[in-house]
Amino acid sequence: MMLLTGISVNVWAAPDSPVDKSIQPVDVLSVESDDSGASHSDTYVERVTNSAWEEKVPLEGFYDDPFQVSIFNPQHGEDKDRLWSQTKSVFIYGFGVAGFIALLPDDISNWDKQGKLLQKWGNNVAEGPVWDRDVFWINYIGHPYAGGIYYQVARKSGYRQWDAFVYSALMSTFYWEYGIEAFAETPSIQDLVVTPVLGWGLGEWMFQKEREIRLGGGKVWGSEGLGTFSLWMLDPVDSLGRGVNQLFNREIFRAGTGFVNYRTNVIQSEGEAGLLHENQWQVQMHFQFGDGKPLRSTPVPQYYQFSKDPIDYSMVGIGLGSGYAWLDDVWQVEDDPYGEFSIGLYFTNRYSARLNYARAHYKQLSNGEDLTYENYSLSGQYYFRSESDFRPYVTLGIGEMLRDQDRDLKSFYSHGGVGLHMKLNNNLAIQTDIARYFSTRLDTQEDIFRFSVIYRLGKGNWY
Structure with a gap:
């Protein structure tokens, strides 16, 4: 028999209470052992890596300048390591997407597949951006979806909506339009705008819909198969990352998603000085017991639903x-x-x-x-x-x-x-x-x- 114990410790205060910003959720490392007590450190166990801005406690006065950007200088608990890990995976997967588009008929992709790559890239960058003639579904479905994927990478790494939008704009502009795609066609004016802007709205919907499905047991219309497919479509980067990690039996990319809903109670009581508010601190411990089969899950983080962020x-x-x-x-x-x-x-x-x-x-x-x-x-x-x-x-x-x-x-x-x-x-x-x-x-x-x-x-x- 194999025993897996996992302890997840989360500490938080009631809303609007003073919080020590040095306190962060802690995941205690899972330990595996068999009946003999021998450990199996060579078995990859998938862990949850996502977080949400709603969990963070920004510095006082942060929202006085609501359009400040934290992508390059996170100071409020954003997970820059996960962001970088997922960004590297996007770079790798992007070449696969480019290969797929290159196989499409020229009248659909509008990609020029003739000539020297570096020379074409230089010519296309110098000529653009232009109003392109791509088919509707590429410009106004495919590109917003790509923007939503970029958005998810940052949003699920604990960044706020505005930072996730900025990240999506940077990726769609410099990685795709002036990067990979510029080897085949001139950068597009509408793609530079549509990808991050409509991707913001679609990406936030994807972020919330994934949470809704996971809180509902991972099912869509009562089907686990549809639930699994939907979760893959809502965040293919994270899903592919989990697959790569399992393939190599180690964490290549920081990938893994989970949510748990909760409610916070504010304790109030009448005292001599009037209505009193008590700050409640909660410590949660989570234990898992296995039957000898490899486990692919770990304790999942809390999901905080409310934010004072005026930018969405x-x-x-x-x-x-x-x-x-x-x-x-x-x-x-x-x-x-x-x-x-x-x-x-x-x-x-x-x-x-x-x-x-x-x-x-x-x-x-x-x-x-x-x-x-x-x-x-x-x-x-x-x-x-x-x-x-x-x-x-x-x-x-x-x-x-x-x-x-x-x-x-x-x-x-x-x-x-x-x-x-x-x-x-x-x-x-x-x-x-x-x-x-x-x-x-x-x-x-x-x-x-x-x-x-x-x-x-x-x-x-x-x-």
Whole structure:
């Protein structure tokens, strides 16, 4: 008979109580022995490595500067060793993903597979970024999913949502767009934005959904098979890491996930001085007994559900609308409406940044044939009357216009304008603005009016 004992000691205080920041959850090393008392140190036992920001106790005043970044200088118990270990695994797995994409037909991947790799990489980096023509499911399903995977790596290493988003942005930009993918195609404007921004919302959903499944016994719709598949899809990096560790019978990557739900009771009592709050400290011990078969689990950490962090994925806004363009005479087309969508980060009630894309088919005055008009821009907004539901704003940005999807016929432009943001509820708002676009290449000026409905993820515009 084999006996496995594992002791997990977690110490915490009631909410809002003073906590010694030197106190951290401790996992006492598991010990294996058989009936003779001999130890088996050569048997790999999977352990839990994930943690959550909600477990941490940030330094006093930390949220006074909510957009500070801790990725490179963690000071609040974030697990930088796990982050680095999982980052190395992402680098390794990424080459497998690149190999899969390279096998796809050229009309799907749009990868150029001819020529010398280093020369192509240099040319592509110098040319980009550009608006790519990848199929919809790659740009708006595949890339957000990849962003969510990057996000999970940091989020499950104990970093807050903002740090996990920054990590995802860095990985998607320098590891993928300007790294692996630049060997095959020019970096993409929309991928640089869509991957981390939509990946933030999707990644947090993946983080919470994984927890929900694990707290439900690892089943989906009553099926353990669907549960296992879902957990793999929600965090393939961690799942592959566990598989590699088991294959080599040692911890190659810091991988392993588990959650336990709990409730904290605040002890209150009436005293001579009024209502008293007592700080309760709890020590939890967990024991496991085996029947001789190798065990692949260890005590799992507590999951703290609440955080005072004001920055979360509610900052992400998706817009859909239309507009009307009064184009310069050089275009020689009839003025007409167009459709538009946007992806934005609404940092506060005073500042936001958006990626806008507009497209229309206009009639050429010379021959009556259709001309495809596109423009895309990166812009920033400054809002007045920040406490009001009706906030006028000014916007400035840069971008490009394209004619007939031909990059040789594109023109760089800058633009500026004014608008009005009307909040309907926490998740929905209407934005309308008018802006003038100045083209440098064609020496043109266009006036554009647009109207958009903005949907904010999560809690939305709650602050």
